[in-house]
Amino acid sequence: MERLMASIWGKGVILLLALILAAGSLMDALASNWRLTRPNDALRLRPNDAFAIAFAEDIRISGGTLTPQIAAAMAERARTALRSEPLTPAALRQVGTAEAMANRPAQALRLFKLAHRVSRRELGTLVWLIDYSVSQGDGAAALARFDEALSTNELAADLLFAPLASAMFDPQLRTGLAVYLTAERPWMPDFLRYLLDDDEGRKYVSVMVRDAGGLPQTSDYDGIDGAILTSLARDKDFAAARAYLLSVPGGPALLRESGVTATTAGDQYGPFGWRLSTQPGLEAYVRDERGLSVRVGRDRQGSVARRFMLLPAGAYRLDRRFEAMTGAAAAETRWEISCIGAKGGSIWSDVVPGEAEPRALRTRFVIPAGCAAQEFVLTAGGGRSEVDAETEISDIVVQADGRSVLDAPRPPEVSNAEGRE
Numbered sequence: 001m002e003r004l005m006a007s008i009w010g011k012g013v014i015l016l017l018a019l020i021l022a023a024g025s026l027m028d029a030l031a032s033n034w035r036l037t038r039p040n041d042a043l044r045l046r047p048n049d050a051f052a053i054a055f056a057e058d059i060r061i062s063g064g065t066l067t068p069q070i071a072a073a074m075a076e077r078a079r080t081a082l083r084s085e086p087l088t089p090a091a092l093r094q095v096g097t098a099e100a101m102a103n104r105p106a107q108a109l110r111l112f113k114l115a116h117r118v119s120r121r122e123l124g125t126l127v128w129l130i131d132y133s134v135s136q137g138d139g140a141a142a143l144a145r146f147d148e149a150l151s152t153n154e155l156a157a158d159l160l161f162a163p164l165a166s167a168m169f170d171p172q173l174r175t176g177l178a179v180y181l182t183a184e185r186p187w188m189p190d191f192l193r194y195l196l197d198d199d200e201g202r203k204y205v206s207v208m209v210r211d212a213g214g215l216p217q218t219s220d221y222d223g224i225d226g227a228i229l230t231s232l233a234r235d236k237d238f239a240a241a242r243a244y245l246l247s248v249p250g251g252p253a254l255l256r257e258s259g260v261t262a263t264t265a266g267d268q269y270g271p272f273g274w275r276l277s278t279q280p281g282l283e284a285y286v287r288d289e290r291g292l293s294v295r296v297g298r299d300r301q302g303s304v305a306r307r308f309m310l311l312p313a314g315a316y317r318l319d320r321r322f323e324a325m326t327g328a329a330a331a332e333t334r335w336e337i338s339c340i341g342a343k344g345g346s347i348w349s350d351v352v353p354g355e356a357e358p359r360a361l362r363t364r365f366v367i368p369a370g371c372a373a374q375e376f377v378l379t380a381g382g383g384r385s386e387v388d389a390e391t392e393i394s395d396i397v398v399q400a401d402g403r404s405v406l407d408a409p410r411p412p413e414v415s416n417a418e419g420r421e
Helices: 003-010 012-029 039-045 050-061 068-084 090-103 103-117 122-133 140-153 156-166 169-184 190-195 201-211 224-234 238-247 251-256 269-270
Strands: 282-287 293-296 302-309 316-326 330-342 346-350 359-367 373-381 389-399
Touching: 012 090, 068 090, 090 103, 090 201, 103 122, 122 140, 122 156, 140 156, 140 169, 156 190, 169 190, 169 201, 190 201, 190 224, 201 224, 201 238, 224 238, 224 269, 238 251, 238 269, 251 269, 269 302, 282 302, 282 373, 293 302, 330 359, 330 389, 346 359, 373 389
Parallel strands: none
Antiparallel strands: 282 293, 293 389, 302 373, 316 359, 316 389, 330 346, 330 373
């Protein structure tokens, strides 16, 4: 991890680019104190205001190229601030920066450590100490400084999330970060959401969360399990999706459960749970404990429920029970299973006409070899009746060889010609 992080930050003292960026961000976003928002005005009234001197210098150098000569001039102004207030963290950091650029690392380290002892919230100091830990091959200390910066400074995420995300492919880094996830550090929910929006970083989020033993069960992490599973589905990484589902609360049961329940229709499993339409005139909702109620307006037709499943290849049967609701017409339903991935396309479909009398149906279908994931789609139509159609569909069960699909063996591929029994 140390070698990898060093390659991200660059050799030696990162040419203080991060410090310059930090100063530029501070200029726009730090607190309402007028010494921060108008340091030059403050200096006109209080010429020896150490904080205003140091911050004005940060503003002056932000956006430019920091050369040893500019750093030396900055250090002189910082020493003026220190003569007024000897323990001004930003001024100590500025003098330390000049020492580092003058190739005097021992003096620089002493000043940065002093600045850190005075204030553990000084972002520029923490960034330098991160780089120093990396240069010493101390990845654990570098991550501790990352944690300190991200926990104490609202601007640190803009500066530090990107290098962390770019290094997520390194197993040692993920293991180190998993410790901070388990510890429920305050910046971790935002970091996970950042990773999920990052093309490279999102590939490794599920592994890190599994290494941490799962997400903390607090509201700060609401929606992240579902977002991780959505990301894995988008990338068609269904092996990782299965592994992740097996690691989250309720996930193993979800893999076994094909019916529609309040749990399987929740958002916490992303596309691997039932997604029900809420469109007026074309809606589905969970009824009682294991039923799905489908309500369709006159002359309306469309998808009302869909879900990804991870069934192994083999022969299956699908059981369902239908019952029209009192005072409503019976909805016609169309069931379709499509393969996701290389062997894309529909592999089975079944139309069930709307009938007033309750009835149970059993249908057989086959998942072909090479079809690692499937999408179940339920479409409903209201027909031409004078009233809206509403049908309750319950006891939706997918079984293979009389056992749960999670434990089913992979039988030889068979013909898909069998239909309803």
